[in-house]
Amino acid sequence: MSEVKYSIPRGTQDILPGESEKWQYIENKARDLCARYRYREIRTPMFEQTELFARGVGDTTDIVQKEMYTFEDKGGRSLTLRPEGTASTVRSFVDQKMHGWADQPVKLFYIGPMFRYERPQSGRMRQFVQFGVEAMGSSDPAIDAEVIGLAMDFYRELGLKGVKLVLNSLGDQESRENHRNALISHFEPVIGELCSDCQARLEKNPLRILDCKKDRDHEKMAAAPSILDYLNEESKAYFETVKSYLEAMGIPYEVDPGLVRGLDYYNNTAFEIMIDGEGFGAITTLMGGGRYNGLVEEIGGPETPGIGFALSIERLLMALESQGITLPVNHGIDAYMVALGDAAKAHVPKLVHELRSAGLSVDTDYLNRKMKGQMKAAGRLHARYALILGDEELEAGTIEVKHMETGNQETIQISELAAYLQAGSVKGV
Template sequence: MSFKIPRGTQDILPEQSAKWQYIEQKAQDLCRRYNYKEIRTPIFEQTELFARGVGDTTDIVQKEMYTFEDRGGRSLTLRPEGTASTVRSFVENKMYGLPDQPVKLYYIGPMFRYERPQSGRMRQFVQFGVEAMGSDNPAIDAEVIGLVMDFYKELGLKNLKLVINSLGDKESRNSHRQALIKHFQPRISEFCSDCQKRLDKNPLRILDCKQDKNHELMETAPSILDYLNEESKDYFKKVQEFLTQMGISFEVDATLVRGLDYYNNTAFEVMIDGEGFGAITTLCGGGRYNGLVEEIGGPTTPGIGFALSIERLLMALETQGISLPVQEGLDAYLIVMGDEPKQLAPKLLHDLRSNGLTVDTDYLNKKMKGQIKAADRLGAAFAIILGEDEIANNEVVIKTLATGHQESVTLDNITNYIQSKLEEI
């Protein structure tokens, strides 16, 4: 019987994983500079967490979650996104009581959604996200947006477009909600069954419908910006002012609502603008979620965050022809000839690796020519040749593979020699 990988998943092979590691390290370094600390939450949570946190009117909860019942009869779900789990941990571990606020967290890990697999969108995918909880200062909104824009900039991406909107506070959203119901209700029968269900529960979600996006009522739907109260207007104005001061360009799009129920006030997306990326151009989405901590059982605590897909990021880098400066190849390859040198090889390898060098050797008893070819294939900078004559002289021959130059070096000086030569390269 043969086995194949499940649809919508992928094997990240060794030649690809170096890129993943580089991106993850870039994210970790950037978060360190912004003083965001890593959090790691379980792969699965109680189903109700996502129903309450993500929103039971969303496509994620209604159609895309991997939900199962464990042996104790509990309903569990593989996490479809990272915010709800992070907020649950924030509440459960009483991080709202920490002396340093806001609490600034980041995560990198797999998420799961049952949706139609397509280019750059998988059923198991990896998200990088940040959450800042404990401040309703518009400056933290600008900081979060600045972090993700720095992330893309430092990876070399171009033709990016930041789109922002305000969904308003509770009062503003309620006013807009009534206007949307009044607008759509007379012709709601012309919309899909999902939109019909959302009319009373959360009419804002109608604006995010993919099936009815070209309906004429979508064009004339009331804009949230026309229903912002003075407090929400002032908040949104300050976010824009901070972004302008930071030199971050943006566009205001009143139709941007995001796909999750918990957003309010600031909402944003980062899109890639250019040919060759397909119909779905969004790389990152985020926004403010005041009220989510309370929904999950915590005290009144404002929050803001974003999440992005590593898969879509890699796709964008490939589309723009950007090569990541990943470290490949070996520092040295140990070539061993003869029985006595083979007995010495394991200790010599261990000593070199313990001193920080990346070294490998042959384990298939290849001849000298075959070992030289292996060293070239693996991108070794040097070949360390150890034979019977070298052992007799307490030395090795070190060959620079790029030039063919070789020198005899004593056994106790191999590490220093190679390290000094690597600094010259």
Template sequence: MSIRLPRGTQDILPGQVEKWQLIEEKARELCANFQYSEIRTPIFEHTELFLRSVGDTTDIVQKEMYEFKDRGDRSLTLRPEGTAAVVRSFVEHKMYGDANQPVKLYYMGPMFRYERPQAGRYRQFVQFGVEAIGSADPAIDAEVIALAMSLYGSLGLKKLKLIINSLGDKESRNAHRQALVDHFKPRIGEFCSDCQNRLEKNPMRILDCKQDHDHELMKNAPSILDYLNTNSKIYFNKVQQYLTNLNIPFEVDSNLVRGLDYYNHTAFEIMSDAEGFGAITTLCGGGRYNGLTEEIGGPEAPGIGFAMSIERFIAALDAENIELPIKNEIDCYLVSLGEEAKDYTVGLLHKLRLAGFSAERDYLDRKIKAQFKAADRSNAKYVAVLGEDELKANKINLKSMATGEQMEIELETFIDKLAELI
């Protein structure tokens, strides 16, 4: 019986992984410019963390978490998202006491959700995300959104749509909550069992239902924007003003609620408008989560963040036919003739690599013609040929694969000469 990879996972092979590396490199570079520092948290956490932060009425908690018991009978869960773990670390390590506030962090790594696999959706997927914790300034909301848009733009994506909404503060949400209960309750029996369970616990989650999204009551449901109090309106207007100042186009959608319970005030999604991208158009989502630090035992520290799927990022690049500038070449390939020359290239290859060159040699004892073909497949800039006669004369032949120009170089000065040429 052959063993295959688990359903909902993927192997990222050479030739494809370079795209991932470039995106990760660009994300780190951009975070340095925006002054966000990397944080790395465990792949699994205590299950209670996600119950208290993500919310027990969410699909993630009810249907999608990989939960297990360890040998101490403790309930642990593979992380389904990144924010809860980052905020847990922020509280546990008392980062709220750091001199520099807000604390600006980013993470990158695998997340796990038991979902039905489909295009752009996996059970193990990779997220890049940022969290800014410790400020209630709407300008930081705009900064977080700008960072996400800048990352997509830096690699050439153009067909993007930014959707924003306000979920209001606690007072606004309570007023909206009651309006939603009054709206849906008379006909809640027409909705799925999940929506029926959410009616009293978290009626706003009904608006996010995929099964009943075409129901007529969804189309005329009370809008959160009609229930924002003065402070929430001022906050949301400021966010829009800052985005306009940054020349970032956006649309307001009052039905955007996001899938996690901890959101309040600003919520946003970035979508791909590329033709043929697929049914799942969301590339990135995030929002503000004032109150989350208190929920998991810390002091008041308002925060905002986002998470983006690297898999969907790559799918969006493919949909727009964007070729990433992947370096797919080596500096020098060593071709050897004869046993003594072959033995000598083992040490020479190591010296080239220690000197900072990408270099390779033959390991299959191939003929010289086959070695040249291997050099060509490796996109080598130069091929260095060493035979018995060259070795005795303490020389090596160097050929430029771009021009065909050849030169004979003393072995002692070979690496320095190659450095001049490259």
């Protein structure tokens, strides 16, 4: 019988010890920042009804047309692994009647895996992790600035350099309709020269033509009508107010009329944060977001404005690595227990358990190594102390504590060991 070899599915990754601590640090940073901004965590299912994404994300998007992992369950229902977080969060907002909560707007964040069937490449996986925030219930331009400020603070506090905020306004429904008609008139004479996707989008959603990767160099792309020329007075005033708040907050930005978010639900404020870092290639988008007034109603809820963003943790880690930024991750432990002698070894499980219960990170030998091997293990684990317990020390109620950094060694009463190590951990000695 031939041996079966199982390999990791294409477009996924194993995050091993040594790397997972970086993820934990970033996730904790996101949670801390959201707590300061008063955004609370939501956890939605990994899969939803397929129709949710077709209606919420938009049936003209690449995500819905080409990239979703869709399957039929045993009850004949069509389900889809979530390709992004906003539609699920809005579905929960409607389903759980959050619009009736006394505390408005409802401000939420999520961290979790998303799934898209794409061609795997650097920074683009088939299973990837997104951190995102959503604020629903306010049409105040100030909350647009707040959401953008949260995103900028996140990258700033992680130490990223060369981060750039790019803004655009997609306008309200009236502005978008006027722009839509102008785009149809602009592209209709040459539509046969564009790809099949663009041809299908001409009538359904011509704005998506501007986001096409295949035809980006076509002469008609650069000459396409700008949405900023079709904003009505209300949309113009809204955009100007958002920009004024960002200026007051000291957040620099660039306006790019060609910025088109890849999801159908955006209107008014749209934004991306990009990075131009050496070793990270050309200017690359780290995250994107925008306002989505109308999405809650599309999913069956009452009229409720909303705004949010999502970013890829994988892409963030690539950016940090490209700039040589080392996250302050602690890979060490407080102490490593070295046992010498049968009686000492028999006592170690109890002592290690007591130290762990006291809040200390402690490990010990489980391979019956000699003292030299145990001390090497303590070094590999970056232990602050080596705790050396022999049969004689056990009988005397003492233990030898070696400071691994200095090499100094002292004798401590076993009964006082936890307090001694706790004090040393606080002092950092």
